[in-house]
Amino acid sequence: MNRYAPIAAAMVSMVILLLSSVALSVESKGLPATPREIIIHRGLSDIESSCITCHSKEEPGKYHDWSKSIHARAGVTCIDCHRALRTDKDAMDCPGTEKWSEIRISPVVTPNDCKRCHPVEAAQFSISKHARTWEIQTDQIKDPWLKGMNCSIERATGCYVCHGSDISDGVLTAENWPNSGCGRINPDGSKGVCVICHTTHRFSIAEARKPENCGQCHLGPDHPQDEIYFESKHGKRYHAESDEWNFEAAPDTWEAGSHFSAPTCAVCHMSGIGPLATTHDVGERLKWEAQAPLSIHNKDHSVEQARSDMITVCTQCHSPRWAKNYLDRLDMTMLHYNEEYFAPVRTVVNELYADGVLTEWPVFDEEIEWYFYEFWHHEGRRARMGASMMGPDYAWWHGFYDLKRTYQHIMHLAETAREKGHGSPSFVPGSGGENLTPVALKPLPEVWEQINVLIGDGSK
Secondary structure: OOOOHHHHHHHHHHHHHHHHHHHHHHHHHOOOOOOOOOOOOOOOOHHHHHHHHHHHHHOHHHHHHHHOOHHHHHOOOHHHHHEEOOOOOOOEOOHHHOOOOOOEEOOOOOHHHHOOOOHHHHHHHHOOOOOOHHHHHHHHOOOHHHHHHOOHHHHHHHHHHHHOOEOOOOOOOOOOOOOOOOOOEOOOOOEOOOOOOOOOOOOOHHHHHOHHHHOOOOOOOOOOHHHHHHHOHHHHHHHHHHHHOOOOOOOOOOOEOOOEOOOOHHHHHOOOOOOOOOOOOOOOOOOEEOOOOOOEEOOOOOHHHHHHHHHHHHOOOOOHHHHHHHHHHHHHHHHHHHHHHHHHHHHHHHHHHHOOOOOOOOOOOOHHHHHHHHHHHHHHHHHHHHHHOOOHHHHHHHHHHHHHHHHHHHHHHHHHHHHHOOOOOOOOOOOOOOOOOOOOOOOHHHHHHHHHHHHOOOOO
16 A cells, blocks of 8 residues: 555545635635644545644644644645554554554654655755765765764764764664754655754744754864854844744745844745745755864855855855955965864874884874864864854864964974874774774774783773
8 A cells, every 4th residue: 555645535625624714714714714723533535634733742742832823724744754564664553543453653753755746845855964974974975984984873972963873774773863963864765854944743843943943963162063053143233133024925035124134044045035946955055064074065055056056145144355355364264274283283193104103003092193183173163153153263263272282283293293204093882883984994902902902001
C-alpha cells in the first residue's frame, strides 16, 4: 500500500471544510476572519483523529504546538509526516495504531518527507552546507575529532547535536537519537533536518527568522556569529525594536522598512528581499568561506554572483558606496589574515611534521598542535567573522589581538621542539572513538605505545 495514500482523502475533506467556512464567512461578514480552529472529528480519517486524540492526552505540549501551526490549519496531521512503510529501516509499531495492521510509523521525519509539500525548499537545502555537514567533516576536511581524538559520548552530546548523527541504518540508540542536527544522515538516504530551524511541532517561519534560532549552533569560541550579531548595530536594533517587527510575512514578501528595520541572519543569508528570491542554501550569497583554516572563495557558487547578491541585500538599507566599501574591506581582511598570520604559521608547523619533530598521528598529543588548531579554528575565525558582521570587539580583541599573541607562542614552541627533537607528546584523554573519515590510521592504543618509547617517560 502506498505510504501516503490516505493523505489525499483527508486533504480533500479539509479543503471542502475550509471552502465552506470561507463561504459562510463571506456571506455573513464579507471577508473571512482568522483561521478556524480544527475540529478533529470532522474532515479527518479515523486514524488521523486517533493520533491527534492520543497525543493530545499523552504529549499535550507537542499537541499544543501542532494545533497552533500552519500544518494544523492546512490539515496536515501526524500520519502525513510520520507514516512509514513496513520495509522502511526505521518503521516501528505505535500502540495507538494497533487496530490498523497495515500502519507503521517512524519518529524520524526527513527532508524527503517534507519535500512532498516543499520541493523547492528541500532541493535548495539539499545542496547547502547545512545538509552536507557530515560529508564535509568526514570526507573533505577529515576532522581530527572524527578520526578518533574524541569518543562516541563526546560526539553525541556535542558535535552531533548541531552537525547531525548517522542514523542511516534505522537503529536509534542513545548515542545517535534524539538528534536534529542539520547534516544528519537519514535512513531513507536523505541528508539533513528541517526541524533544526523550524522546530517541531510549530514549524514557525517567525522562529526561523530570528537570530536566536541560528544562535543555537552558531556561537562559542570557534564560530561566535550569535555574539557578533548582538554586538553589531543590527543586533542592537533587533534588541530595541524587534517587538514592533512583523516576522510572519509570507516568503518573498518580508521586506526592509515594511516589516523590519534591521536585518537578522535570515535576511542576509536566506530571505527573499528586494529582487532576490528566498533560498534555503545558506551559502548562496557568500563570497568567502571564513570557517576554513585559510580563507578561500566559495567553492559551491559563483563568487561574482554571491558578492552581487550580498550588495543587493545591503543596499536595501545602505548606499551602494557604503555596501561596496564595507565588503571590499572584508576582502582585505581575509587576505591580511591569510598572508600575515596563517601562511607563515602553517609553514613552520608543516616543517616540524616533515622533519619528524611532530607526530602526524595522533593529533593534539603535542601542545603546539592545540595552539595551531585554535589559531585558525578559534582566533582566526573570530577575526574574520567579526569583520564580516560588524563585530569590532571580535575582529580585534578576540581576533587579531589573540592571533598576534598566539603567533609568538607557536614560534616559541616550535623552537623548543627543535631543540628537544620532539614536541613533548602526551596522552589525550577521551580519545579512541571510531575513525569516521576515509583516512587509514593506526589504532590509538598502538600509537600511544610508540609515543611512550619516543619520549621514554612511561606515560599512558
